[in-house]
């Protein structure tokens with residue numbers, strides 16, 4: 001049984017999912033991307049993260065094509081642009097996403113990042129979408145602690161299910177205050193760019209640990225994230241080989257020595273760092 005994390009409402013979802021940013025952008029890679037997503041779902045990586053922004057809707061359409069017939073197994077996540085996050089804009093953006101995804105509901109709908117629309121408006125629309133069954137949960141993305149505090153101050157803000165942020169072994173800033181804050185509020189943290197977009201350092205601790213586990217540094221970075229309670233990782237992979245490797249990260253158990261070597265090279269933050277974004 002693959003690891004899961006629990007949403008505040010009590011539902012368990014996979015701790016290892018699949019991202020889709022930059023998919024559907026090159027026609028020559030389409031078949032390969034579809035094959036990769038399908039294999040990932042077959043292996044149990046049924047949480048799919050997409051957004052209206054990705055390929056301006058093309059990634060959502062690719063997800064629909066790749067995963068036709070699989071809807072019941074999926075936990076589908078999409079995101080609304082901040083400029084669509086007004087009272088009526090959210091409803092319309094969600095309906096467009098549902099049409100592109102060829103489904104009647106999203107499992108999780110996120111505000112992609114904070115814009116100028118008051119949070120009250122966005123949350124009121126998320127709640128309306130939830131009541132009408134078009135979304136099952138809602139959350140935010142790229143919110144730092146001060147944004148989360150503000151969110152909890154608006155009506156129904158406490159219904160936020162998660163916050164999706166940049167978090168990986170080379171970007172540990174959220175550990176100072178954001179991830180403890182989220183744990184204290186019973187919210188899982190969804191880690192995006194979990195393998196630093198494929199740009200992890202060559203050599204060093206990750207390489208040495210990878211060698212000892214007959215794995216790659218990317219698998220070690222994923223295993224490190226998956227070792228942390230309440231964290232969901234959503235690597236994007238557009239080849240079956242990468243999907244298989246990412247899934248195999250679930251089998252890696254890092255030793256206390258591995259974790260210490262990682263801490264020595266990538267120390268946990270000792271002071272507040274503003275939340276980074278990609």
Ligand SMILES: NC(=O)c1ccc[n+]([C@@H]2O[C@H](COP(=O)([O-])OP(=O)(O)OC[C@H]3O[C@@H](n4cnc5c(N)ncnc54)[C@H](OP(=O)(O)O)[C@@H]3O)[C@@H](O)[C@H]2O)c1
Pocket residue numbers: 018019020021022049050112141142164165191192193194195196197198216218219234235236237238239241242243245246278
């Ligand atoms: N909320 C936000 O603002 C936000 C921002 C960024 C990302 N995200 C979400 O998070 C997802 C993941 O982040 P990301 O796409 O930025 O970066 P990522 O998942 O850290 O890295 C993706 C890159 O790593 C490569 N890769 C995947 N598996 C690999 C493996 N086993 N070995 C070596 N290379 C591997 C991929 O190559 P191939 O494609 O060739 O396999 C791709 O180039 C996105 O797709 C998106 O859904 C959200």
